[in-house]
Amino acid sequence: MGSVSNNSGASGRPRAGLLSRFRRDARGSVAIEFSMLILPFALLTFAILESCISFAGKQVLANAADDVARQFRTGQLRAPATPQEKEELKEEIVAQICGRLEIIVTKGCPGLKIDLRHFDSFPEAAKLGFTISSGEISLTDNGKTDSKGFDIDPGPTMSKNMLRIFYEWPVITDFMSKYMAKLNGGKTLHFATMTWQNEPY
Template sequence: MSQRHSVSASLPKEPARRPSFVGRLRRFRRNESGSTAIEFALVAMPFLVLLAFLIEIGLVFFAGEVLDNAVAESARLIRTGQAQKASLDADGFKQEVMGHLPGFFSADRLSIDVKTYTSFSTWAETPLIDEDDKLIEDFSYQTGSASQIVVMRAFYRWPMAGSYFGVDFSDLADGTRLIASIAAFRNEPFPTASGGS
């Protein structure tokens, strides 16, 4: 039997050559192991800011719907004469409105305006925000008597976090967004205390 010898073992090895600049550049272009992380880093921050902004806008619309529902439910107390019969003052009525709002609403941020009018055409919208971007708090509480026209307005100063991201959606100087809800109605012909039952 003859023995076989490996030819490669007997050849002398060449010293390792350093790749040229062009060779390193080609190898760099072909290497894509970190490209996903870099692309995510470039896109993540704008995406997260946009996502936070959309969530904040959604919360504002949600809060507006919740406030509308609370105004509709609370206005019924005035319209049917229950607020007048219970002698609810402005603070008591505000607590009634707060009872229809979720727990994350703060009574300190809620303002209620209830006024009576002789006809629906005499009501005129007044400015709510002054030139310093502050809420004009010229509010009153007049529940009216039977068959009288009443306009109830509720205002909530919703805190906005978008200004921290450079997207300011607030309309008041304190960085809040004013959410408003209104109910205009004619009181039912409920019996008054002086008129008997």
């Protein structure tokens, strides 16, 4: 009976020692903790970077709108007299805006849309707006769908004008797209506008 008791005690001590050593062994803890933290840390890092780049894109768009508006206001750019001049003016505006955006967007600025109008008064310009419906941008005039669509139609000297620039900005970080993306293709809208009266050039 005594030998049975000793064997039981002897067999119990190794088990206790094994569990104790397992609790003290921390050689794999760093790897486990790293694998648990790396994914949320990486997602947070990408989200911060994307938000910063997106904000920079908005600032570039706003600066481009201000620069183009100034050129019209001072007469450096003027209302076209023929359909050919209108097309050339549109290409010039797109080239100026896209030239700035291309440092942070795809070459050719896919998703860039421009609307430039002239008005008899500022209250008339204030009636224009836009909506996002079914993932698409729609222009409105006094709350109704604007049949003109996106157009380049600046006015002559002393006229009131409004420039609106739209850019469909892609959202890369997947978990942010459901919060930011309002347009088709997982994109969000960047928008800049300027309203002014041309000088007497």
